[in-house]
Amino acid sequence: MENRTKHLFLTGFCLAHLMAIAPSVLAADETERDDRPLIEPDVKPVPVDQALIDTENFEIGAFAGVLNIEDFESSFVYGGKLTYHLSESFFFEAGLGFAEAGATSFENLAGNVQVLTDSERDCSYYNINLGYNILPGQAFLTENYAFNTNFYLIGGTGATEFGGDTRFTINAGAGYQILLTDSLAIHLGVRQHYYQIDVVGAEKTSMNTEISTGLSVFF
Amino acid sequence: MPIVIVLLMLCLPATVWAGWLWSDDEPAQVVQVVEPFVAWRTGPAVGYPVFHSSEKGEWLTLLQRKTGWVKVRDRKDREGWVAVADIAQTRDATGERVTLSVPDLAAFSERNVEAGIMMGRFQGAPVTAGYGGYWFTPNLAAELWGSQMLGSASEMLMVNANIVHQPFPHWRVSPFFTLGVGHIWVDPKATLAVPEERDNSVGHAGVGLRAYISERYFIRAEVKDYKVFTSRSTNEEATEWKIGLSIFF
Numbered sequence: 001m002e003n004r005t006k007h008l009f010l011t012g013f014c015l016a017h018l019m020a021i022a023p024s025v026l027a028a029d030e031t032e033r034d035d036r037p038l039i040e041p042d043v044k045p046v047p048v049d050q051a052l053i054d055t056e057n058f059e060i061g062a063f064a065g066v067l068n069i070e071d072f073e074s075s076f077v078y079g080g081k082l083t084y085h086l087s088e089s090f091f092f093e094a095g096l097g098f099a100e101a102g103a104t105s106f107e108n109l110a111g112n113v114q115v116l117t118d119s120e121r122d123c124s125y126y127n128i129n130l131g132y133n134i135l136p137g138q139a140f141l142t143e144n145y146a147f148n149t150n151f152y153l154i155g156g157t158g159a160t161e162f163g164g165d166t167r168f169t170i171n172a173g174a175g176y177q178i179l180l181t182d183s184l185a186i187h188l189g190v191r192q193h194y195y196q197i198d199v200v201g202a203e204k205t206s207m208n209t210e211i212s213t214g215l216s217v218f219f
Numbered sequence: 220m221p222i223v224i225v226l227l228m229l230c231l232p233a234t235v236w237a238g239w240l241w242s243d244d245e246p247a248q249v250v251q252v253v254e255p256f257v258a259w260r261t262g263p264a265v266g267y268p269v270f271h272s273s274e275k276g277e278w279l280t281l282l283q284r285k286t287g288w289v290k291v292r293d294r295k296d297r298e299g300w301v302a303v304a305d306i307a308q309t310r311d312a313t314g315e316r317v318t319l320s321v322p323d324l325a326a327f328s329e330r331n332v333e334a335g336i337m338m339g340r341f342q343g344a345p346v347t348a349g350y351g352g353y354w355f356t357p358n359l360a361a362e363l364w365g366s367q368m369l370g371s372a373s374e375m376l377m378v379n380a381n382i383v384h385q386p387f388p389h390w391r392v393s394p395f396f397t398l399g400v401g402h403i404w405v406d407p408k409a410t411l412a413v414p415e416e417r418d419n420s421v422g423h424a425g426v427g428l429r430a431y432i433s434e435r436y437f438i439r440a441e442v443k444d445y446k447v448f449t450s451r452s453t454n455e456e457a458t459e460w461k462i463g464l465s466i467f468f
Binding site: 045046047048049050052053054055056057084085086087088089090092128130133135136137138146148157158159165166167168179182196218 | 246248249250261262263264265266267268281282283284285286287288289290311312313314315317318319320336338344345347349367369371374408433434435436464466
């Protein structure tokens with residue numbers, strides 16, 4: 001009986017002792033083992049911050065070309081445009097253009113006649129348009145260069161100030177954009193501007209074709 | 220070990236200083252591909268050809284974004300365009316999923332700012348208008364408008380300020396009511412016998428509809444009834460309808 005009691009107490013005591021020691025032994029192990037690299041890297045992992053990614057959905061550009069003002073010869077036209085790309089396909093474009101109209105055939109033949117004063121010959125327009133990139137693609141210059149391109153359709157409304165009045169104008173056309181880099185583009189475009197005019201007799205729809213070349217940057 | 224720590228401590232200010240001197244002021248935005256692969260296109264649209272792909276585990280630096288596309292560079296200095304939806308499947312250096320905002324219907328119903336261009340008719344004359352609006356709550360907004368009406372007899376310019384109430388902001392097609400005041404300048408055509416410029420205050424009320432399409436844009440259409448307060452014995456009335464495309468942020 002005595003043996004049995006001793007045995008019970010002793011095993012209990014030994015177990016308790018072992019349990020008390022074990023953590024300290026393990027703890028000692030931990031202090032000896034060092035998983036850290038000898039030299040800690042100075043670089044901390046940085047989470048991606050979308051505010052730091054440059055977003056280039058706006059495009060600003062200038063253009064120059066020829067505008068055929070119906071009845072008033074063809075003239076040099078220049079202007080600027082601001083574009084906002086809504087998506088890969090659609091974009092808004094706001095444009096401004098300036099030109100100076102020439103003389104009508106009647107003025108040229110009759111000699112000393114003026115249908116419009118000099119200030120009335122100044123032609124300027126603005127328009128707000130919606131464009132659609134219908135044919136995205138690539139153009140290859142020699143075997144070394146490939147440029148992204150877009151063929152787009154565009155149309156919208158605005159106003160033309162010409163012949164002493166401001167006239168509601170609808171414009172429609174198409175353009176070819178060649179991206180020299182992802183931030184710089186060349187545009188070749190054709191636009192038809194339509195408005196009602198009555199300075200040379202009865203009121204009629206005037207059709208004015210514009211062919212232009214432009215350069216634009218994304219920002 | 221203490222010597223190493225001391226050396227590190229000594230070097231630390233120099234490395235910080237060097238980093239400030241040579242590195243870009245913005246940390247490079249790098250992500251790791253976790254899907255089997257991501258496709259690269261030559262340009263920011265689905266119409267451009269796929270010319271390369273990055274495998275799982277590759278690290279990509281995000282360079283710039285155009286609409287729904289991100290230009291990336293890999294460790295071998297190749298560059299191409301990856302869809303935002305694919306970048307959203309990658310993880311950044313901290314192991315977190317990358318969050319890039321893709322505007323959707325939920326973003327549309329929580330928009331703060333909207334702007335757009337609209338076309339239509341103002342009492343028979345074609346009208347071109349632009350506006351910007353700010354949402355105070357999902358139901359209530361304030362807007363500023365500029366319109367140009369070019370009729371056969373006169374040219375009109377109009378500015379307006381109005382409040383807009385939208386009863387169901389979470390609907391994809393959501394009606395609204397608007398009430399406002401403004402000013403109109405009327406300039407008769409030069410070819411008319413007695414051109415006389417005039418300007419008047421206006422008040423208006425209207426109803427309209429917004430229809431969310433996708434990404435960041437929606438169609439807006441509205442009808443407004445204008446009261447033009449003239450100095451004559453009777454006021455004038457005008458009805459206007461417009462339709463246009465708007466964007467939101």
